[in-house]
Amino acid sequence: MKDNFSALAGGYSKYRPYYPPEMIEYIVSFVKEKHEALDVATGNGQVAIELSKHFKKVYATDISQKQLDNATQADNIVYKVESAEHTAFADGQFDLITVAQAIHWFDFEAFYKEVYRILKPDGVFAVLGYGLFSTNPETDKLLRYFYYETIGPFWDPERKYIDNNYTTIPFPFDEIEVKQFMNEFIWTFDQLIGYLETWSAVQHYTNKVGKNPVNDIKDALKISWEKSDKKVTFPLLLRIGKIV
Template sequence: MKDNFSHNSGNYALYRPGYPNETFEYIKSQLSGFENAWDCGTGNGQVARELSEFFRKVEATDISKNQLENAEKRPNIRYSLQPAEATNFPDSVFDLIISAQAVHWFDFDKFYAEVKRCLKPDGLLVLLGYSLFSSNTSTNNIIYDFYTNIIGPYWDPERKYLDNAYHSIPFPFKEIEPPEFSIEYQWEIEHLLGYLRTWSAVKHYKEANDKDPVSFIEPELRETFGAQNKVRFPILIRLGKL
């Protein structure tokens, strides 16, 4: 599992989008129990926080110490520094195992072996994520060129799984077909620019060239996006049972 998000973990927590309440209500409807959940690759803990509202105990793991230090603390959330592919959890303990915007970084075979070991017989696995956002047409054109051409060569190979809406990820489970979900925000331009600067390819570009590529498109974005505008994120979700 790669760690692309330890640097500026506070910005990651501040600027990254969340998931709509409808998504969690749907996940709840598919669960057989509410005792124990594992949020794998928890990052800033945004999903763990949601799970803590309806689970007795939430285990939240990540390989980034900085991310865990920036995660929101709750009495029934236990954060631990562990890789997705090898944990110290007992067998058959979780009603839910969920990974949000993280599974594409994992070793699939090893992670799924851990899922099958730790999941209860009637437990649920959920892979959650979001793909490239959209806004107004002019902004979309700038972002698409930036995403594809300016920083395109700097994306990790795993990015293709998000571009394919997680459909090309192996999924050796009895799959449940979910409805479609999305989330919309009214973002100020500063939030949009901050979000773009959390992208792993932006960080890779800066490391390679000692320049911030977001600055190349910032003047155009300020013009097309304006002081505030709508952004919409399609939600990626796959669910399955043993």
């Protein structure tokens, strides 16, 4: 599993969009028992904190201590530094295992072997994510050129799984047909820029070229943003399954 986000942990915690509670509640509705849940690659703990409202105990793991240092705390959440593919949990421990916006970084074969080991026979496995957001036509034109052309060569190969809405990831589970979710926000210009700067390709570009590419489009973005309704819409990705 790659760690592209330790250096961005503060911004990740502040600017990354959250998942709507109704989406988490929908996932939880498929789970029979609500004893223990695991959120893998939890990042800032945004899914873990929502799960903590439904389960007696939630474990949340990440390979980045810096991410966990910025995670939201709750009495029934235990944060641990562990890789997704190798954990110290017991066989058949969890009623639910979730992965949000991270599974594309994993070694699929090793991770799924671990899921089959630590998930209860009647447990639920859920993959969440979000795709490229849309705003207003003028801003979208700027951002799509930026996404595909300016920083396009700097995305990790794994990004293609998100561009394909997670439909092409291996998924060796008895899959459940799910509802589609969207998430909408009203963002300030600072929130827009802050989110763009959490993109791993922006970090790769900055490290390789020696300058932040967001700065090159900031003025044009500000003009288009200030005359728009400032609405941001994310398509949400969701796959749910059970052990075959």
